[in-house]
Amino acid sequence: MRTEHAAREAICRLGQSLFRRGLTYGSSGNISVRLDDGWLMTPTNVSLDELDPARLSRLDADGQLVSGDPPTKESFLHRAMYGERPGDGAVVHLHSTHAVAVSVLEGVDPADVLPPITAYYVMRVGRLPLVPYYPPGDRTLADAVAALAGRHHAVLLANHGPVVSGTSLSAAAAAIEELEETARLHLLLRGExxxxxxxxxxxxxxxPAG
Structure with missing residues (x-):
């Protein structure tokens, strides 16, 4: 497992990259990495373009803040994913434009929102279930995410955005970027x-299953 110092630097690099490529905006989106005794998370109300490694939120195994700024208000989403996916080491949540657009479409299959357009989408994301809409900050959203997370490492929150976990930070980032690109392609191809x-x-x- 990478050192905490390396994890802090990696989170900040990824946040800046996501922001500068237009995959997040304002203070939306959040990133976390699992440590041996807790988590590192991006703080609340901070742009992913302006993260400070020293001020990232350090949480203990019970989710309590140990050091740094207060964590993202959506930390419960990250913990819901980790709780069902003990082998995963990172979670990325974005309000990326095309994925959010797909999340508000009528008539999508809630068990698998995006079609298998490319091989890379199938390999990196797989099936993408839609989590029903919950108002911001509603902690019962964590239960809805947890109910799916054991079988899916990526979920799409209705009228909100994607949450993706991975075995590493780079794996989670690659998957959520593939998800966003597939959502963009899906919208471009509608009607064709x-x-x-x-x-x-x-x-x-x-x-193979199992």
């Missing part, structure tokens, strides 16, 4: 005749 990956092609890309 498309050739999606077949069921057999998708099955060949996904790891």
């Amino acid at each position: 005749r498309v050739r999606l990956l077949t069921g057999a092609q998708v099955a060949a890309l996904r790891p």
Whole structure:
């Protein structure tokens, strides 16, 4: 496992990269990394472009703030993912434009919101369930996320945005970026005749169950 110092630096680099590429804006979005005895999280009301490694929120194993600024108000989403995915080491949550746009569309399949447009989407994201809308700060949203997180490392919050966990920070980042790009492609292709990956092609890309 990377050192805490390296994790702090990596979180800040990723935050700046996401912001400068237009994948988040204002003070939206949050990032966390699992440590041996707790978590590092981005603070509340801070732009991901302006993160200070020394001021990241350091939480203990019970989720209590140990040092740094107060954590993101959506820290409960991160902990819900970690609680169901003990092998994962990072979580990224964005309000990225195209994924949010897809999250408000009528008629999507709530069990799998985006179609299998590319092989990389299938491999990095897999199935993407839609979590029903909850108002900001509603802690019952954590229960809804936890109910899906054991089977899915990526979920889309209705009228809100994606939450993605990964075995590492780079894996979580790659998956959420692939998700956003696939959402963009999906919106570009709406109304067009498309050739999606077949069921057999998708099955060949996904790891065996269990």
